[in-house]
Amino acid sequence: DAGVTQSPTHLIKTRGQQVTLRCSPKSGHDTVSWYQQALGQGPQFIFQYYEEEERQRGNFPDRFSGHQFPNYSSELNVNALLLGDSALYLCASSRDSPNYGYTFGSGTRLTVV
Amino acid sequence: AQSVTQLGSHVSVSEGALVLLRCNYSSSVPPYLFWYVQYPNQGLQLLLKYTSAATLVKGINGFEAEFKKSETSFHLTKPSAHMSDAAEYFCALSSGGYQKVTFGIGTKLQVIP
Numbered sequence: 001d002a003g004v005t006q007s008p009t010h011l012i013k014t015r016g017q018q019v020t021l022r023c024s025p026k027s028g029h030d031t032v033s034w035y036q037q038a039l040g041q042g043p044q045f046i047f048q049y050y051e052e053e054e055r056q057r058g059n060f061p062d063r064f065s066g067h068q069f070p071n072y073s074s075e076l077n078v079n080a081l082l083l084g085d086s087a088l089y090l091c092a093s094s095r096d097s098p099n100y101g102y103t104f105g106s107g108t109r110l111t112v113v
Numbered sequence: 114a115q116s117v118t119q120l121g122s123h124v125s126v127s128e129g130a131l132v133l134l135r136c137n138y139s140s141s142v143p144p145y146l147f148w149y150v151q152y153p154n155q156g157l158q159l160l161l162k163y164t165s166a167a168t169l170v171k172g173i174n175g176f177e178a179e180f181k182k183s184e185t186s187f188h189l190t191k192p193s194a195h196m197s198d199a200a201e202y203f204c205a206l207s208s209g210g211y212q213k214v215t216f217g218i219g220t221k222l223q224v225i226p
Contacts, residue, residue: 004156033214042203042216043157056213090156092214098207099145099164102214104156 004105006091012111013081019110021076025093026103032074033102034066035090043090049074050096078110086112115140115208119217127225132176132191134220136204139185146187147205147214148178157203163187174198199224 005024013019025032031050035043045058049068068074072093078085088109092102120135138144145164149157161172168180174197178189187204204217 035216042218045213045215048213058213092157099162101147101159101162102149102157104149104158106154106156 004091004093004103006089006105006108008108009106010109010111012113015081015083015112017081018077018079019081021078021089021091021108021110023074023076023091023093023105025072025074025091029093029095029103030072031094031096032068032072033092033094034074034076035092036060037088037090037107039087046076081112083112086110115144115206115215117204117206117215117217119204119220121220122218123221123223125223125225126194128196129193132189132194132198132222134189134202134204134222136178136187136189136217137185138187138204138206140206140208142208145207146178146180147207148172148176148187148189149203149205149216150174151201151203151219153200160189160202194222194224196224196226198222 033048034046148160
């Protein structure tokens with residue numbers, strides 16, 4: 001059973017560009033959450049998608065946006081990239097239950113130069 | 114607001130010694146608590162979770178954690194450290210109905226042969 005799949009694994013972008021990261025959740029999971037993990041830090045919540053709607057959002061600017069598709073896969077888009085956006089972006093999937101626990105993908109390492 | 118505090122960003126133990134990683138939480142409602150492990154260049158893996166069924170929770174790889182409401186703690190322990198336990202460990206909390214999970218900053222565990 002495939003877990004959470006994220007693509008690409010690594011990405012280098014120039015400041016000011018736009019980027020799209022992709023995530024396929026684990027089979028049977030309907031909720032997708034995105035986290036940003038800067039070097040040496042814990043994951044920071046960006047937003048969560050359920051039933052193709054953004055259900056919750058963390059303290060991130062509107063440059064960060066997302067989408068969930070009918071097959072539960074999700075995209076994270078970041079516009080006008082800043083150097084500070086360099087981080088590991090993690091996708092986590094789960095079932096819609098507060099105590100279910102996440103299954104994480106291996107992440108996308110974004111470097112902004 | 115909910116928060117997680119992990120005491121000690123780095124912990125070193127000898128192989129075969131007790132592992133104790135500390136986590137304290139703050140939540141205005143009964144929380145769900147989690148421990149995740151992250152190996153280098155990988156996503157996070159769920160070790161164990163507290164969901165109010167039992168205060169002592171057993172997880173994978175011989176780890177366990179005890180929920181102590183009076184101390185607002187959820188410390189992670191393992192009786193005997195193995196070299197393969199070297200990784201970063203994150204304590205996490207969910208207290209909202211929509212399962213938003215807040216992570217601590219992480220504790221890097223070093224196992225000395």
